[in-house]
Amino acid sequence: MAPIVTLRSAIASYPHVRAVRDGTVASARVGFVFEDVPNITRAFRRMVRTLEFDLCEIALTTLAQAHAYGKPLTGLPIVVMRGFHHAALLCPTASVIRGPADLRGRRVGVRAWSQTTGVWVRGILRDEYGVDHRDITWMTAEDAHVAGYVDPPQVRRIEPGQDLRAMLLAGEIDAAIGLPGLDAATVRPVIPDAPAAAASWYAKTGAYPVNHLLCVRTALVEAHPWLPEELMQVFSAAKTAATEPSAEARFAAIVGPDVLPYGLQPNRAGIALCLRYAEEQGLLPRTCDMAALFG
Numbered sequence: 001m002a003p004i005v006t007l008r009s010a011i012a013s014y015p016h017v018r019a020v021r022d023g024t025v026a027s028a029r030v031g032f033v034f035e036d037v038p039n040i041t042r043a044f045r046r047m048v049r050t051l052e053f054d055l056c057e058i059a060l061t062t063l064a065q066a067h068a069y070g071k072p073l074t075g076l077p078i079v080v081m082r083g084f085h086h087a088a089l090l091c092p093t094a095s096v097i098r099g100p101a102d103l104r105g106r107r108v109g110v111r112a113w114s115q116t117t118g119v120w121v122r123g124i125l126r127d128e129y130g131v132d133h134r135d136i137t138w139m140t141a142e143d144a145h146v147a148g149y150v151d152p153p154q155v156r157r158i159e160p161g162q163d164l165r166a167m168l169l170a171g172e173i174d175a176a177i178g179l180p181g182l183d184a185a186t187v188r189p190v191i192p193d194a195p196a197a198a199a200s201w202y203a204k205t206g207a208y209p210v211n212h213l214l215c216v217r218t219a220l221v222e223a224h225p226w227l228p229e230e231l232m233q234v235f236s237a238a239k240t241a242a243t244e245p246s247a248e249a250r251f252a253a254i255v256g257p258d259v260l261p262y263g264l265q266p267n268r269a270g271i272a273l274c275l276r277y278a279e280e281q282g283l284l285p286r287t288c289d290m291a292a293l294f295g
Contacts, residue, residue: 005224006031007054010043011214014080015246016260019238027234030227040212045145048073051217055231057081058215059116060271061278064288065146072218074295076228077264077271078235081212082248084198085120090187091175092168097190100129107137109164109176113151114144114283116211116274117178123277128201129191133281139164139173144283152282199254207273208255221295228295236262264294 009032011017019025021034032055037043040057047056048066051073058066063075089108091097097106103125110118118138125131138155141164151157158164165182167173175190191197202208214231221227239260248259261267268290275288 004029004031005220005227006033007216007220008052009034009055010037010040010047010053011055011057011080012037012040012212015242015244016239017080017235019241020234025234025238025241027230029230030234041145047215048146053217054220055214055216057212059145059212060210060274061114061116061119061283062145063213063215064275064278064284064293065114065144065149067288067293068284068286069146069148071146073215074218074221074228075293076214076216076231077267077294078214078232078262079210079212079260079267080214080235082208082210082260082270084195084202084209084251084254085117085178086124086191086198086201087189087194088117088178089121089125089175089190090168090177090179090182091190092171093186093188095174095188097175099192100125100131100190103131103175103190104135106174107139107172109139109141109158109168109173110178111164112140112142112144113138113155113281114146114149115178119274119277119281119283120209120211121177122281123273124201126280128197139167149283202254205269205273207269208251208261208267210267210270210274218295232262264290 007030013021043056044058044062046052047058048062048071057080066073122133134154139158140155141158164176165179168176169186246260251259271290278284279287
């Protein structure tokens with residue numbers, strides 16, 4: 001019997017992943033050594049810059065940029081985190097902003113220009129509300145995970161010591177995307193009736209947004225061509241074995257009972273749309289070949 005391939009891994013402890021992390025679900029061919037990374041996005045940077053892990057959670061936009069810049073990573077259509085983002089665009093409760101059109105000429109904060117939630121929101125603003133990302137000044141706290149990428153001219157970096165949440169509440173920026181830790185009483189969505197807007201958008205596009213999925217070092221796939229399918233089986237079994245609902249359970253009324261579909265086919269629309277948005281926003285130097293991205 002061939003020796004087990006042991007993968008140094010960085011994946012957040014989601015309910016649907018936990019059975020792999022604690023050994024409840026195991027493989028006869030693959031072993032896992034998990035490193036705890038409290039802010040999982042820091043693992044993305046380490047993966048694309050130094051190939052520090054064998055198997056890693058990664059944002060879709062980061063994976064696409066890494067592929068464009070020649071990083072030897074192979075995507076796996078195991079989508080571990082996703083959601084609808086209409087409610088992620090927030091402004092202060094007392095703001096004069098009444099809808100997306102009011103964002104033209106204003107300043108909007110986002111952790112990084114390349115953050116996948118931001119990519120989704122900007123694409124929705126352009127497609128559904130006619131608001132072009134180039135008509136907004138984007139205030140960011142950090143650069144892209146992929147070294148070498150340069151933000152476009154309408155993107156500005158805040159000063160060291162500044163905080164986007166404090167800037168939003170102080171009126172130094174007009175709106176923000178995906179900022180954690182805000183008191184719900186102090187902010188509201190820019191898109192009116194965001195849940196209904198998200199449901200309508202899904203019915204129209206068929207795209208269930210993909211945010212984080214898994215990737216593996218390409219050298220391992222070349223050495224073990226069976227590895228992607230084995231990982232798909234292991235993580236699918238872990239999803240089945242989950243004893244508590246995932247955060248995505250709240251989307252069942254929109255997408256149906258499988259709130260975390262794995263595999264390329266059920267995720268094709270969501271992946272393709274995000275890649276189109278990323279290209280339109282200048283995050284990719286050329287059209288990304290989905291087939292090449294997933295080996």
